[in-house]
Amino acid sequence: MEVDAAAAVERLLRLLAVPGVTGQEEAVARTIADMLREVGVPPEAIRFDDAHQRIPEPTPVGNLIVQLPAHLPRRSKSKARGHADPILFATHMDTVPLCAGAEPKVEGRRVVNVHEGKTALGGDNRTGCAVLVTLAAELIRQGLPHPPITLLFTVREESGLYGARYLNPADLGGVVMGFNVDGRNAAELTVGAIGADRWSVDIYGKAAHAGVAPEKGISATMILALAMQEIFRKGWWGKITQNGREGTSNIGYIGDAQGRSAGNATNVVTDYVHVKGESRSHDAQFVREITSAYQAAFQRAARKVKDCEGRTGRVVFQSRLDYLPFRLAEDAPVVQRAVRAAQAIGLDPVLRVTNGGLDANWLVKHGIPTVTFGAGQNEIHTVQEFVDLDEFDKACRLALALATLA
The missing domain is CATH 3.30.70.360 (Alpha-Beta Plaits)
Structure with a gap:
């Protein structure tokens, strides 16, 4: 599961430079949509829902939803069956207000803020956005087999998980499980939350x-x-x-x-x-x-x-x-798929429960069992925030493994 790491980092830097604090996601939503079209996602596969019309806080744009049809290799139906069930990849577009004015730069294997000490960076959660765009890019570039995939970019996560709360599950294409990108380490698989x-x-x-x-x-x-x-x-x-x-x-x-x-x-x-x-x-x-x-x-x-x-x-x-709190069983299919995919790329997965809220809380409530994994976020919501590029690379490869695992 190799990805074009340089292109992935370029996407991350581009997204980190776009303003989009919680409740003001229009610019980053447009940028993500542009990037998806640039990597070959058909325009008709990209749309916004109407969740912003139900959210009780001013929200000018809805969740961004992208649906990628299945790509199955020419093989017998019995071998292709493992790629049939639709799956979801989710992340949130907004940042905390402390990220306003951030400018990213690369220092070694980290992305830091030019204005370190004055503003946060926004790795939470532009890392997740970059991972999902990279996933689409690599599936198209490499022509890898995969089931139907829905990409979900939510609004107003930081101000109350509103985008995930007010989405209509029927808009997600009948997904049977989900993977949410939000956190520090790719090998840490969050299976429960407060x-x-x-x-x-x-x-x-x-x-x-x-x-x-x-x-x-x-x-x-x-x-x-x-x-x-x-x-x-x-x-x-x-x-x-x-x-x-x-x-x-x-x-x-x-x-x-x-x-x-x-x-x-x-x-x-x-x-x-x-x-x-x-x-x-x-x-x-x-x-x-x-x-x-x-x-x-x-x-x-x-x-x-x-x-x-x-x-x-x-x-x-x-x-x-x-x-609402949730806890997924260790033998749940979504957990087992996450563990197998992590092991397939050489990670030693650890199941954990968090005392923070995630979009996964509401996705599980909507009937979509969802595991969350990290993508290099560090010191989030502080002026010392940075992105670990080694973990970001692992997250990109893990997403690809999750999408293509039979």
Whole structure:
């Protein structure tokens, strides 16, 4: 399973240079479509779905879907049968906002950012995009036998796995299994991932002069503090272990609804605070219990903070499922195919479960068992990000092996 490594790296550099932070994927989507046509994919095989019309955040373009028909060698039907079932290769197009303004360059066997220390690079997940374009290029260039293949490039993965969540599985050509490219090492095969809720709470108090008549106010800040004191005391914050079950939680944002500071003067009792947080666990029911613990704590805290007339604060708590956990069995056909393909190119595959969310969470929910493997991403979401070109090359070869394995 050899690929044109120089051409693959050129594709990666080209993609890394295109802006496309989450929710602004148009330019990178157009570039990917152009690159696919350049390597010989027919224009009619390339299209966008309408997932962006269902995503509840501004999203100007849908998922990019490419369908490659089967290429079977001239042989008996019995020998060709192993190449019959359609398979999916997926990755996401967007990057985190920290990647805005990145400029890639090659240093030895790494791709780094010209502006290292100022912006992230975007290897997460332009490595995956380059792997999928290279897969199409090599299948066409080498004329290798393969089943029907669907390539899926999703939008808004970084801001909530929205592209994978809102896609219509019927658009994927009846695929029976999937392989998602997202991560560090090609030999690390992710067969399970955590589930998560995202939640927010609006805390309503009452403003008053903090020096003249603080007793007339209801402090939204104090409601937050009391709620978090309860959460901490009862063991629902950070790494959580309750009755043998494990999970995590975090508050990631405290301010107002417009992204500004909660409160704007020390001499005014804060009348409003907006909070955003998350709950995670490999146990779907436990995720809900963590979220419920936060909701109850905020409601109790609001009843405790009163003004001089006995009026209390008020909270509005909202939560939504971010993604469900999953765990594929080691003997599942998709896992066995991934293991055999990795071994075929000389890798020593390791099955792992991650505490982060992946597009695979929603693909599995859509009925497509999906294994995720890495493509050289390192120090993602930081200004020290780089791409390991040796791992990127392994990922390109692994994708080709997965596509052509009988």
